[in-house]
Amino acid sequence: MTVIGEDSELGSDPLDPPLMAPLRPDLTWHQVQQMSQSVGYRDDPMLRAIRATAVIRRGTRMTKVLSPAQVAGHLGGWLPYGFCYRSCDIAHLREPQQLALLRTDGGTDSPVAFALRWRATDPVDYEVPAAPAHPGLAALPGHSRIGAMVLGTGFTPSADDLVPEYVTAGFADLPLSANAQLLAYVPGGDEVVLYTYQPEQHGWLRLAGPRWRNLLGELPGVSPDREYVPCTVTGTAKLVGRIDDQEYEAVADPPGEFRVRALTRAARYPVRSLSRRAEQARWRGVPAWVLQRDETWARLRLLRPEVEAINATGARCYERGVYEAWAPVGELSDHHIADVGYALPDAA
Template sequence: MVFAGQVAADRPDGGAPGPESATERIRVRYNGDDYSAEPIAKGAAYEIFSTEPGAGFLRNPRPGARKPYRRFVPAVEINVIEGRAPIPAEQPLSAPLSRNLSWSAVHALSQSRRNVDDELVARIRLSAKIFRGTRMVKVLSGRQLAGHLHGWLPQGFCYREFDVAHLRTPAELSVLRSDGDDGRADPVVFALRWRAIDPSDYQAPFAADFGGLVRMAPGDRLGSPVLGTGFAPSGQHVIPEFVTANLADLPLTAFAELVAYTDDGTEVVLYRYLPEQRAWGRMFGPQWRGLFAAVPGIAPEQEYFVIPPAPTRLMGRHHGAEYEAIADPPGEFRVLAKTRAARYAVESLSRRTPYLGWRRAPCTVVRDEGDWLRVRLVRPDIESITRLGAGCIERGIYEAWAPRAETAGYREVDIEYDLRNPAA
């Protein structure tokens, strides 16, 4: 990618120039043509503008825009030829391209289950890394959005925002849905966005570790099949996917967001997580209430959604005492406290997750209702889900209610994070 410094006279979207427009102007070259552009998702992708319609371009919804068409493209596919562009924080997926290995060949390798043990596929997939502070995304249906507003945590299949920031419409994002309606063209789709605390919280869904999901029959799963190559099924894109470690819940990070994407590519921040209040705070105005037509049981005018404590939580130590903690990665980790004076920085941090065994299957605990526990399979396969009578909640996630008296080996496992390592 080329970075050059040059100034512009008007706004990239064709609107009226503002006082800061001289420092905002960026021009990029994409597919041999030059466009004015704006970076999105901290430079992971670009919104490019055109006066003429073209393949892949959408209507620009900005009032009075002189360039009425726009398109979203990955940063790795464009060259910045004018202006100061942000340097993306993440590393792009890399492959040893040559005359014998084109990008279309890499796509074919990523989509074939015959390549689940291929060393080249694994090497390409593992070039997509997560660091402390990496922005993660999980695409949601209306039902899943309602679940997160009532306390669901990040779980299961997810993606680096860097790899999917150019997918902005419900049709484009449908390939990432996990609710079983990945082929449905809704006018709006939702997403959860948060920041990674540590790479150890995520795994690549290779067949060697998740063979049960790879072999799962269509009637026993929701969403797209799990290929076992570590890539999402897609006829067009090469998207590295991740799963939360052991398919367990992860604690929400400070200021996580629930967002909506409309059919013109507009992103609307709906709610932001307020960790001291343990609540989602509403961020959108009344003009967006129509987005909630497909969200069951949610009143869009409600300002706060207080969520209950979950079995999985962050724990930190301060001066030898243990407290529940808040993560604001990449650099801030502190005691959970409502008063500012008590928000001490923690000296150590860990994710505490309860595990147990039920009917010879290892599980995590996602809800504790006294005599009954809601458990989730760590390594789902057809035999274990049949033995437990587990249901598929979403792609890769199988849960059941277990009588506490029938379970064994209940224990809380602390996954320690190395806060001294800033490169984690």
């Protein structure tokens, strides 16, 4: 087996296992890369076996490439959702024009690339954007999508690279893990940490110094002078932990720390169980996350985007793979709170 991208420092981390391929004289890297770009190889056993080596473990570093507007959204309280990548798989892409091709908003014209990086709380939170989890994504017509087409092979469209891609499970919002980072990549390949997430305060601490003031100035509605930026919206998903019979809002600091969310360190007890909690419903038979609602209307995000579901709901594409619609609350069915449980090591 051959390590793809073995020169990556991130790939040497046991939490970031590298992509592996059984290269040989009759199966070169170039051939594997071409297979990854061909819809004819969606069900090829060899390509699927290679894709399966791109494993997410608890604590694996994940990255989503952002536009300046999306960075501002995350500073305001957005959570990770939609298409993303293991950081080790894109560590060799440092130049802004390289990373811009991975943006989910369809834009590529920017002298600087921005990204959100966080650690995975659990592998159950991520899916391959291909069959069997998402068989309808690759069939979406061009007029109804934003960004690059979904090949259905499990790899992102690229003429040169072999990059496995993921989506958050059911395109769900994922609670941010502690110390997540908002980054910038500038010409020359330098990585700049702009902000780091403080979960107890639900806000972002600025790390970029005066040298990078121009980068912060590119973010709409964000003052480059603020050393701390509190989130202004509450996330649509949260972590819930239990200690004995009591339930608490929790914080994940993967791979090994899962604790009660509390302002004082003395009260940050480790939780015995952990789950991700969010609101779900069906509208016109289509399952969706309930992102926002009042007494009359609800904003929904489709769990499984496909042609029939989009036609039934009239959902609109807001970024690659993410389809949302507004629905009358009275027409929702199976409206419930969904808990996705995680198996913590100490609970075994």
